Amino acid sequence: DIQMTQSPSSLSASVGDRVTITCRTSQSISTYLNWYQQKPGEAPKVLIYAVSSLQSGVPSRFSGSGSGADFTLTISSLQPEDFATYYCQQSYTTSWTFGQGTKVEIK
Amino acid sequence: EVQLVESGGGLVQPGGSLRLSCAASGFTFSGQWMSWVRQAPGKGLEWVANINQDGSEKYYVDSVKGRFTISRDNARISLYLQMKSLRAEDTAVYYCATNSGSQARGAYYFGFWGQGTLVTVSS
Secondary structure, eight states, X not given: OOOEEEEOSEEEEOTTOOEEEEEEEXXXXXXXXXXXXXOTTSOOEEEEETTTEEOTTXXXXXXXXXXXXXXXXXXXXXXXGGOSEEEEEEOSSSSOEEOOOEEEEEO | OOEEEEEOOEEEXXXXXXXXXXXEESSOGGGSOEEEEEEOTTSOEEEEEEEOTTSOOEEEOGGGTTTEEEEEXXXXXXXXXXXXSOOXXXXXXXXXXXXXXXXXXXXXXXXXXXXXXXXXXXX
């Protein structure tokens, strides 16, 4: 199975900060990398799919980049509603896996 | 509007069985791959199983192979997860989700999610 290593596991940031979360996979996964946001008590929702495609309705301050086995989620200017946990996820093989999550907290 | 409503969760003893259901609406259910994803209390997300449009292809995470069975009834517009030989480590919120994307787009992802149903395995 493809292993996912997400970092950091948590971070503290202020409103307006630029935030970067990284996800590394144990092998190259082409473009089959997605990002999700989950707030407490809610179901996750997709933010970015295929590395860099923004899901409809997601603010443009969210962006994704990367290739091969190294990927990044960037929030250009953190907003109060962005404090949540973020997960990367690969769908390259028939056995899908998530990263362990990054909790973004208020500084 | 896409809606996915899970049901069937509850408290079950170790070794017991439970069947989860997911009622879908607002999209062409019979044309969509579907999934179950779970989240143990305070933990991260774990993909559990996928099923294709007519139920002829099914994939599972290793930890549930031989114990869980994903199925669907397109006439009833419903997805199911039959769980047997349940263990304490199966305790989680179980989400039903649609599979969006395609090989042509270079992406498969969980497009829509239900609100989840809690399964607790404990004596």
